[in-house]
Amino acid sequence: MRFDLDLSFGSMKKNINWELLYPICGALVMLMLRNVCRKYIFTKIGLRLGLKQIEVKKAPHDAVLEKAYSISKKWKLDRVRGLAKQLDVSEKEVESWLELRNAQDRPSVLIKFSGSFWACCYYTLAWTAAALIVWDKPWFWNVKQCWMNIPDQTVTRDVWWHLMITLSFYMSELMGLFFDVKRKDFWSMFIHHVVSIVLFFFAWKSNLYRMFMVALVLLDCSEILLEVS
Known part of the structure; x- marks a missing residue:
């Protein structure tokens, strides 16, 4: 059976939802890429900028304490x-x-720097890609179209890929919280990532791809400024 490029993903989604398992594999790949970039690239950049990698003396192990x-x-x-x-x-x-x-x-300044650098790179690339994807979409310039014929809306190939990569990123960030040095904002970031993933699933099941893309374009640009600061 052949599918039109613009309709294939939307048509398949209505029949099966196993494609939402793709981001789990994507999250594992992105988590490995994240760790490699932070350790071998962003940390070295931080050291070049004068940040010091201070070795913290560990407390002796005591079960009671x-x-x-x-x-x-x-x-x-x-x-x-x-x-x-x-x-x-x-x-x-x-x-x-x-x-x-x-x-x-307590995470060092160098660890915080490498984490923010990774997030800044992702959000910059993600926002640029999202802006290019929606630039020629009429529903981006006329948001009312995002709410028209919602049950019959289909997701195009470019939007599908962007949404899958976005979900992979948030899943990888959620996983990363349990491997990184625990920060003071652990629970706030945990809730943030969980809510983002839940909203994604809601948007996917409700055929609100267009509205979700609009939200990503509007919100990701602020994330860039936040990570830069």
């Missing part, structure tokens, strides 16, 4: 005294361990 730290990263004086008494050490030793443990979990 680690368990307390997993519950709360900020300890009051009563908590410190209780742990010191339990371990038969001084309060100063417990406080010193906590300082080292907090420093161990």
Whole structure:
């Protein structure tokens, strides 16, 4: 069976949704690319710009203190005294361990730089590609068309590829949160990526490809400025 290029993806989507599994494979590839670029390219650029790769002294492993730290990263004086008494050490030793443990979990400026560099590169390329894709689309210039005949809207090849790559990126960023040094904004970024993925699935199942593309063009440009800053 042959399909027209502009209609094939839309026609297939109505019958099967397994193509939404593609971004999972794409996310794994993008995650590897992300780690390679950050380690071998962006980190070196940061070092060239004068950022220092400071080795953080790790806190000695202690099961009792680690368990307390997993519950709360900020300890009051009563908590410190209780742990010191339990371990038969001084309060100063417990406080010193906590300082080292907090420093161990704090990402360096170089790590933050490489992460922002990666995100900036992606958003710059993604926004440029999205702008080129929608430039000749009449529904981009007349947004009312995004809401017309929604059940019968089909997704063109260029829009399909862009949406798949976008979903792959957000999935890779979500996975990356669990491999990177845990930051203070872990849960806010976790919620951000989860909501983005949920919105994508909603837009895909509801045939709102056009509106989703418009949103990407309008929002990704602000992400570029955010990462640059």
